[in-house]
Amino acid sequence: MQQLVRNVKIIGTGSYVPETIYTNEYLETILETNSQWVIDNVGIKERHIAAPNQATSDLATIAGERAIKDAGLTSHDIDLIIVATATPDRKAPSTAAFVQHKLDARNAAAFDMNAVCSGFLFAMSVASQFIASGVYNHVLVIGADTFSRITDWSRRDAVFFGDGAGAAVLSSANVTEGFLAYRIYTDTTNEMLGFTIPGGGSEIPLTHDNMSEQFFQMNGKAVFSSATKALPKAIFQVLEDTGLTINDIDLMIPHQPSIRILQKTAEIIGLPFDKVMTNMDKYANTSGGTIPILLDEVNRAGKLKKGSTILFAAVGSGWTYGASIIKWG
Ligand SMILES: CC(C)(COP(=O)(O)OP(=O)(O)OC[C@H]1O[C@@H](n2cnc3c(N)ncnc32)[C@H](O)[C@@H]1OP(=O)(O)O)[C@@H](O)C(=O)NCCC(=O)NCCS
Numbered sequence: 001m002q003q004l005v006r007n008v009k010i011i012g013t014g015s016y017v018p019e020t021i022y023t024n025e026y027l028e029t030i031l032e033t034n035s036q037w038v039i040d041n042v043g044i045k046e047r048h049i050a051a052p053n054q055a056t057s058d059l060a061t062i063a064g065e066r067a068i069k070d071a072g073l074t075s076h077d078i079d080l081i082i083v084a085t086a087t088p089d090r091k092a093p094s095t096a097a098f099v100q101h102k103l104d105a106r107n108a109a110a111f112d113m114n115a116v117c118s119g120f121l122f123a124m125s126v127a128s129q130f131i132a133s134g135v136y137n138h139v140l141v142i143g144a145d146t147f148s149r150i151t152d153w154s155r156r157d158a159v160f161f162g163d164g165a166g167a168a169v170l171s172s173a174n175v176t177e178g179f180l181a182y183r184i185y186t187d188t189t190n191e192m193l194g195f196t197i198p199g200g201g202s203e204i205p206l207t208h209d210n211m212s213e214q215f216f217q218m219n220g221k222a223v224f225s226s227a228t229k230a231l232p233k234a235i236f237q238v239l240e241d242t243g244l245t246i247n248d249i250d251l252m253i254p255h256q257p258s259i260r261i262l263q264k265t266a267e268i269i270g271l272p273f274d275k276v277m278t279n280m281d282k283y284a285n286t287s288g289g290t291i292p293i294l295l296d297e298v299n300r301a302g303k304l305k306k307g308s309t310i311l312f313a314a315v316g317s318g319w320t321y322g323a324s325i326i327k328w329g
Pocket of ligand 1: 042
């Protein structure tokens with residue numbers, strides 16, 4: 001593997017899920033499903049749903065604020081904000097620009113990344129390049145989604161997703177040397193909405209009347225088959241890159257598609273399931289939010305010890321997929 005200029009680490013985590021909860025039992029009353037089937041086959045008991053006045057950036061901003069606080073920084077210390085989302089507030093400006101504005105992170109460039117359920121993992125790896133190369137010192141990476149806005153609540157697929165956001169501050173303790181000189185800017189202080197494409201996102205959602213294709217569509221069998229091939233492939237590759245074996249992994253913090261996908265993956269890679277962290281029972285699949293929400297929970301529970309070897313892995317629409325290994329410090 002190519003040697004990075006500086007090591008990159010996570011110095012703060014945060015998360016936020018909205019207050020409203022839809023239980024499986026509630027969904028039984030509005031669509032054709034069965035709570036026990038969902039628990040047994042998917043591992044989900046309930047999911048959190050954004051309030052009508054909460055856009056993706058509202059969830060992301062709270063998670064980001066918490067991660068910055070956990071890192072012992074202020075929003076002015078953040079050089080770059082990357083928001084991984086498939087459900088942006090609007091088509092323009094980016095959700096990251098709204099987050100920059102709401103956090104008053106006035107020194108941060110900000111942009112979105114869309115790799116759907118792999119988004120946070122992709123965004124972490126992009127953020128790492130900026131820090132490793134010395135361009136930036138503190139990057140706020142956020143995974144946030146509000147799939148409730150693109151869910152057809154009359155269909156049984158509605159059981160799979162929930163809304164939520166998680167965040168991490170990536171940083172390096174080393175002094176920066178050797179810039180190759182490039183920079184980007186984001187300025188939200190003047191006529192922020194001077195050019196905007198307001199409709200079609202989570203802030204002004206389309207309705208059944210104008211476009212039924214706004215809702216997500218899922219072929220469960222295809223997801224299962226792709227995920228259980230993609231995840232092991234990426235995990236075996238990062239193990240080979242690092243010269244580690246699966247026995248060296250202390251904890252796995254994966255995307256949360258369904259319990260069966262994770263059980264099958266753990267079986268293929270030979271990782272005892274008690275090392276696989278899950279929280280889909282409480283939040284369902286929050287897409288870009290799954291890994292950072294789980295990371296924050298595991299962090300707050302004190303399970304991340306200095307020197308622990310943590311495995312991240314994700315798969316999403318496309319299919320995007322990936323894995324990474326971090327030594328916690
Ligand atoms: C969803 C999954 C468990 C379904 O398993 P499957 O064997 O493919 O199931 P099928 O779609 O053929 O359905 C089999 C039976 O399960 C039941 N079922 C399927 N979906 C259901 C739901 N949402 N609620 C209740 N019962 C359901 C039905 O009884 C169905 O019988 P029917 O076809 O006569 O209606 C499986 O495909 C899976 O885990 N896929 C991954 C999905 C995922 O992770 N998505 C999130 C990331 S995008």
